[in-house]
Amino acid sequence: MTDAPESNEEQVLQAALHWHAATSRVDCDWTAFTEWLEAHPTHRLAYDDVVLLNEVIARHRAVLRRSDAPPISHRRLWWAAAAAVLLLVATALFVSDIPLPFAAPPSRDYLAQGSSSLIGLADGSHVLLAPGSRLRVSGRHRDRLELLGAAYFDIVHDPDRSLVLNAGGLVVRDIGTRFEVFGSGHMAKVAVEEGVVSVGVLGQDAGTRVPAGHRLLAFGTPRVAEYASIGADDVAGWRSGRLVFRNEPLSLVAGQISLYAGMPVSVDPAIAARRFSGVLVIGDGSELVARLGEIMDLAVQHQGASLRLAAVGAEQPGR
Amino acid sequence: VDPRISSTDDAKERLQMEFEGSGGLLALFEEHRDGIARFLRARTRSPAEVQDVVQEMWLRLRESRLGPVTSPRAYLYQMANHLVLDRERERRRRLLRDTNWTQQSYTVVPTAEGEWQALDAGPLPDDSVADVEERRRLLAAMATLPEKARRALILHKIDELSHTEVASRMGISRSAVEKHMSAAMRHLRTVMCTCGEQDSAASLATDRDDT
Numbered sequence: 001m002t003d004a005p006e007s008n009e010e011q012v013l014q015a016a017l018h019w020h021a022a023t024s025r026v027d028c029d030w031t032a033f034t035e036w037l038e039a040h041p042t043h044r045l046a047y048d049d050v051v052l053l054n055e056v057i058a059r060h061r062a063v064l065r066r067s068d069a070p071p072i073s074h075r076r077l078w079w080a081a082a083a084a085v086l087l088l089v090a091t092a093l094f095v096s097d098i099p100l101p102f103a104a105p106p107s108r109d110y111l112a113q114g115s116s117s118l119i120g121l122a123d124g125s126h127v128l129l130a131p132g133s134r135l136r137v138s139g140r141h142r143d144r145l146e147l148l149g150a151a152y153f154d155i156v157h158d159p160d161r162s163l164v165l166n167a168g169g170l171v172v173r174d175i176g177t178r179f180e181v182f183g184s185g186h187m188a189k190v191a192v193e194e195g196v197v198s199v200g201v202l203g204q205d206a207g208t209r210v211p212a213g214h215r216l217l218a219f220g221t222p223r224v225a226e227y228a229s230i231g232a233d234d235v236a237g238w239r240s241g242r243l244v245f246r247n248e249p250l251s252l253v254a255g256q257i258s259l260y261a262g263m264p265v266s267v268d269p270a271i272a273a274r275r276f277s278g279v280l281v282i283g284d285g286s287e288l289v290a291r292l293g294e295i296m297d298l299a300v301q302h303q304g305a306s307l308r309l310a311a312v313g314a315e316q317p318g319r
Numbered sequence: 320v321d322p323r324i325s326s327t328d329d330a331k332e333r334l335q336m337e338f339e340g341s342g343g344l345l346a347l348f349e350e351h352r353d354g355i356a357r358f359l360r361a362r363t364r365s366p367a368e369v370q371d372v373v374q375e376m377w378l379r380l381r382e383s384r385l386g387p388v389t390s391p392r393a394y395l396y397q398m399a400n401h402l403v404l405d406r407e408r409e410r411r412r413r414l415l416r417d418t419n420w421t422q423q424s425y426t427v428v429p430t431a432e433g434e435w436q437a438l439d440a441g442p443l444p445d446d447s448v449a450d451v452e453e454r455r456r457l458l459a460a461m462a463t464l465p466e467k468a469r470r471a472l473i474l475h476k477i478d479e480l481s482h483t484e485v486a487s488r489m490g491i492s493r494s495a496v497e498k499h500m501s502a503a504m505r506h507l508r509t510v511m512c513t514c515g516e517q518d519s520a521a522s523l524a525t526d527r528d529d530t
Contacts, residue, residue: 009505010498010501010502010505011501013501013504013505013508014497014498014500014501016504017497017500017501017504023397023400026390026393027393028393028396028397030354030358030392030393030396031354033358034354034357034358034361034362035361037358037361037362038361041364044361044362044363044364048404048407049504049508049512050504051404052404052407052408052411052512053504053507053508053511053512054476055408056453056457056511057457057476057477058476059450059453060453060454060457061476061477063454064458064473064477120479
């Protein structure tokens with residue numbers, strides 16, 4: 001072998017760490033990475049070790065983080081402080097909704113624009129937020145969520161806490177599973193890929209169990225819920241650039257499509273209950289509404305910055 | 320045809336057309352084949368593995384029902400890289416299964432701060448034996464890290480802070496954080512990846528791909 005002995009293992013590992021970060025980005029220079037790998041046979045071993053060690057750490061992140069809690073003495077101090085402001089908090093609750101200094105930490109809003117965005121929750125769980133969607137994360141453990149739009153959830157099992165998600169007037173509770181949720185106004189869709197979630201109506205305690213391979217739709221006025229089995233590939237198809245619909249009412253289909261179309265898409269109430277089954281390729285999103293219109297033989301009406309689907313020949317409101 | 324999908328013939332025809340779009344990726348793969356093969360040679364140092372991965376990529380791309388991809392070249396390289404990692408992961412899992420880790424004992428060393436004493440949290444309801452064992456090894460490895468390297472590792476990898484945030488939290492420079500991180504990796508590697516290294520050494524000895 002002609003390769004010079006690699007003198008500094010840590011230097012190689014530092015480069016490997018750099019390449020680990022770089023190779024997960026779209027703008028990675030793969031030629032430069034190839035050259036680095038070619039430079040010495042130990043480089044690929046360092047890269048493998050770094051990537052796989054990172055995976056090991058990520059797998060146990062939730063447990064490691066939990067045991068990192070402050071020691072008892074600090075906790076007592078915290079409780080003392082909390083007790084001291086209890087009166088203030090109680091008063092403030094009655095007086096107004098001014099921000100409470102010792103209440104839950106402030107919520108955080110995430111907005112996915114143009115492309116989907118990956119959001120880490122506190123315990124190693126992840127949310128992939130679909131384009132055009134908004135997620136609000138709050139709670140001391142970042143486990144109170146509010147969704148407008150679509151997202152795919154990969155929640156790590158943790159017996160000590162339950163994630164609560166509000167979307168489209170529904171409450172989804174989960175202890176560790178993978179599922180997709182779409183919510184907007186009073187419409188919602190919950191599709192479960194793995195595990196089981198509990199879906200209830202906002203303001204009520206009882207929930208319906210939705211297990212893997214099933215989906216629950218909520219739509220219409222008065223609102224109805226509909227439960228059916230789905231294929232494994234149907235869950236959050238937008239992750240691979242397509243939207244899969246199985247017998248979904250047009251109102252829900254339009255709501256989901258509007259995320260990618262980049263503008264509100266409404267449906268004439270006269271046809272809102274019609275059903276659509278099929279797969280739509282998202283592309284850049286601009287063709288989705290026209291395509292759905294063609295397939296369903298519907299007219300696409302332009303109303304300022306929004307689109308409306310109606311039966312062909314139906315009168316356009318406001319004209 | 321899936322009876323549950325009741326799309327019109329028109330729609331089916333259209334979908335068929337859309338899915339033929341993946342032919343574009345396959346054509347692109349042919350175009351970048353030499354570069355990807357060179358990458359795979361450097362990545363695996365095994366001609367047999369290069370062939371296997373190229374073959375698998377071709378099959379996957381042919382079956383792919385993917386819509387338009389933003390940057391196809393990056394997608395192809397990432398795919399190649401992931402396939403290599405999948406194989407490596409599986410190889411290590413096999414090695415680990417063959418090594419009876421449960422016979423080895425690990426002691427979690429408590430530090431002055433005592434922060435790691437509580438760490439051996441015991442099995443979780445969904446844990447497999449392998450999970451528990453892996454965690455115990457990770458904890459043992461982390462407990463024996465030098466103080467600053469451990470702190471940098473926890474802030475960056477467990478609390479998921481950026482290098483800059485870790486630097487300001489620890490009151491050191493970014494490059495110092497990077498040094499701590501590589502020191503931490505070297506230590507974890509020595510403790511955790513021993514079986515991988517033995518095997519890697521073996522594969523280096525049989526490296527037929529240097530010229």
